[in-house]
Amino acid sequence: MKRLRPRAQEMLDELVDAVVRDEPPADLVERGLEPFPIALVSEVMGVPGTDRDRVHGWTRQIISTSGGAEAADRAKNSLYGWITQTIRSRADSTGEDVYSLLGAAVAGGDLSETEAVGLAGPLQIGGEAVTHNCGQMLYLLLTRPELRQWWQERPEARDGLLDELLRYIPHRSSVGLARIALEDVDLRGHRIRAGDPVYVSYLAANRDPDVFPEPDRIDPGRAPNPHLAFGNGPHYCTGAVLARLQTELLLTTLFERLPGLRLAVPADQVAWRRRTMIRGPRTLPCTW
Template sequence: MTEETTTLTEQVPPPVREWPAHDLTGTEFDPVLADLMREGPLTRIRLPHGEGWAWLATRYEDVKLITNDPRFSRTEVTRRQVTRLAPNFAPRPGSLAWADQPDHNRLRKPVAGAFTVGAMKRLRPRAQQILDELLDGVLRDGPPADLVERVLEPFPITVVSEVMGVPAEDREQVHAWTRQIISTSGGSEAADRAKNGMYGWIRDTIRARAHSTDEDVYALLGAAVGRGEISEEEAVGLAGPLQIGGEAVTHNCGQMLFLLLTRPELRERMREPQARGRVLDELLRYIPHRTSVGLARIALEDVELHGHRIGAGDPVYVSYLAANRDPDVFPDPDRIDPDRDPNPHVAFGNGAHYCTGAVLARLQTELLVDTVLERLPGLRLAVPADQVVWRRKTMIRGPQTLPVTW
């Protein structure tokens, strides 16, 4: 801990605040989270499901500290019930999300080669071809079109499926499972059915690819199981979250394009090749890409932070959304500043649990935004901005449809 974040006098714990899962429209920042940020750097929350309450850290430096500190464990969460957003909680052995070191590095190693910068450079021409074919169909059919249905959904799921090694005939079923898993509608029974279906399919696929010499993820996992580096159960747990990853790209890009189509000055900046990277980074920082918070950690020992004692066994959440709006790091954080530099956002996470597919997600985001704007001249919303329908009862926010014309 740094000297500034510790004190010898323990403060009275903050009150426990209820944090319901509001269905927010547009790119509105969660008002509950905004209140919690104003209340203090460390607050306490109760989410719709699970048991008890949890600490919540919202300041940038605290988020980075907690996500890098081995005194806060993800694995320990799997042994108990904690307050959470998701209605269903069934962590699987092998999931990187719940692994602490050194297991995390052992599990990540078999698939790391599929997500390197070099692998993404090799993938880029094929990804561009997939995207161009989708936009060829949009242009052929003419306006109007729903960008989510025609481009934003099929592109990431096709690219992720190719990286993973999903046969073409199975992709629609896999996509249906992933949609249900990240939804909060349907309750735990629907989520259970989707998880059981998808993870059963993943197990069969890994077994079938055990002797493959291909370089897709399922072949790499099959080979790693065959060499005894990881168990089959761990391989299945590893693959699931990677397979779901395309959903985030769909909805993040939906939010980005909505902002670009409703803020002409941002779209003009995207026309400047040298500015595109900065604009995309600023949009990644700004968009509220998820509802509430993600996965908890458990304090393995007493930790003092901002005068509060986080007791051993206490659950702790961090908010990357809040960290990306910390005014001490991002001046005027509620404004989209296309010239923000530096921009050390944590949209892809931090520490050991930094997103495994971050390079792939960035590649898809760049291609999607650039290609859509370039190939659909005069692109604009086909309905008033306040009539765009946004997703409901989901952990990943974004437009349900994005009707456009050109």
Template sequence: MTTEITAPTTTETTAPAATEPLAPVCEAAPPVRDWPALELEGTDFDPVLAALMTEGPVTRIRLPYGEGWAWLATRYEDVRTVTNDPRFSRAEVTRRQVTRLAPHFQPRPGSLAWADQPDHNRLRKPLAGAFTVGAMKRLRPRAQEILDELVDGVVRDGPPADLVERVLEPFPITVVSEVMGVPEADRDRVHAWTRQIISTSGGVEAAGAAKQGLYGWITEAVRARADSPGDDVYSLLGVAVARGEIGEEEAVGLAGPLQIGGEAVTHNCGQMLFLMLTRPELMARMRERPAERGPVLDELLRWIPHRSTVGLARIALEDVELADGTRITAGDPVYVSYLAANRDPAVFPGPDRIDPDRGPNPHLAFGHGAHYCTGAVLARLQTELLVDTLLDRLPGLRLAVPAEGVEWRRKTMIRGPRTLPAAW
């Protein structure tokens, strides 16, 4: 799942009111729509995004923070174009105060999220070996062992159990920590930092403190592993810095978003399990046809509203005309919505329906183009293990509270249940 998070520390004011003047645009430009970060319950699709999708394939939006307005592409074809066209730059955003969801903004050197080619490939190269399909196959037995230990505890203690607290949160964090090379003694504080970083609560001060703590720790880890023979990410980065392939600041900027990535698996799997636990026909399908769970997970990845509003912007480096004739002018900020693209009826018939037999299913849940999620294979591995293990080891798994009693995370960029009380 794409998890594009920045946790900056500069103080920002809210976006200008709708009555204030905007940058000049051509008369044919659509109106600017304010898009607040709604506190949505359950797996409801954002009604603001749904309305924007009906207004046109390309609209204009203003988010709660930053400055001005930005284009928003919602159609599948346009999303793929913007995310794979070098005329749309991520690096250029670092020199602007673009309208955005986060109240804090300070990109770090080396962050893949803000790199254009050829820097993007140069930065990604030291990490490549840690996230290949082969590396994930080697990781699978250890990941299953970690998960089995957690579920053993749940079975031993008996129902009810909060699946988020007991399994969905500790499992991805532990696996990511092992891939990254975080010592067990440091994992709790690293997790506390990453959880604060994806939150929109606490404001600039809390986010800044978490960012300072996490990136300070990462800096020390990279420095300490300059001669490490290990294959964990911090060792790979430490050796790459020692060889002069990347700078230390770049190594730290590379590692941060990867360390945060475990949070996305927790929340996304929480949504998937909530859907199974509240839709008997979906749970029956998963139990009765275990060999065909993979395509169902793809459909759930397509369908779940995994984030609030949108991720990171791009800036048009020159005038670009999209397929519908919309002209993006050089210098204009542009957002894409993978959530909207995944519900484009031109690509996914009956897009609002969960169809376990949907095929083909070219969803964009992990992004597209150069910024396709680095940890996508790892995220998919963890998702498969979580669903298979919980369904196979907890017969009759069901919610221990009414569906409306499930608590959902608030003031966060990644949506998901805060608790998932279950019995079996």
């Protein structure tokens, strides 16, 4: 990720150059928050340019609920089928993109094909999450002057504020995926039977008052901050470092390059996404 940072900054600067050239106002979701993570993830993963639009179409449909479960399943099957074929086709590759690394690992017996595909899928879909999480962060910074002041005046403390925003912001529009119990389990007086679906809400965990004093308050200096925005343990998000890199670059670059950045509409007129698993503004009209 450290080696990637200069290239990521270059890609983002090209997008922001165009925004500056076209002058305000601009929808920063359309002009930056969406194209940058998608383009960077595609480059890191090794998605050919000719396939990027359809891969993005699949990832967008997977996180949407507008087409129902059938549409999401079709998109997921298409994406994972494409990933499987791509990993197979790169068995002899010496490239450093993720699909080449996974192809070589499967060919060398270090990973099974199922494991490789299971690792690649969430990484490929992750660009969508960065777009919408970062949209929520930018909305908060533009509507909460004290947070914006902290971000701009204390660059050495930005990691702490980023962690607090990750804790505070609800990533999903719902509880999330169910886990299925494989055997009977007694937990604090409750019997969970084999086959029962169990929903574990890390959104609720991130507002647990026993862990986070005044959990509904954004405290940029909160320490420690053991939030679960990226999961925990063996299920910790594989793309967490990449997601943080993209988010920090987006917020820093937009505030540096667009002086006086502010919403171009009243805050209550910002349109939010509906019928989707991941929360975020659908548009973010801004001027500067």
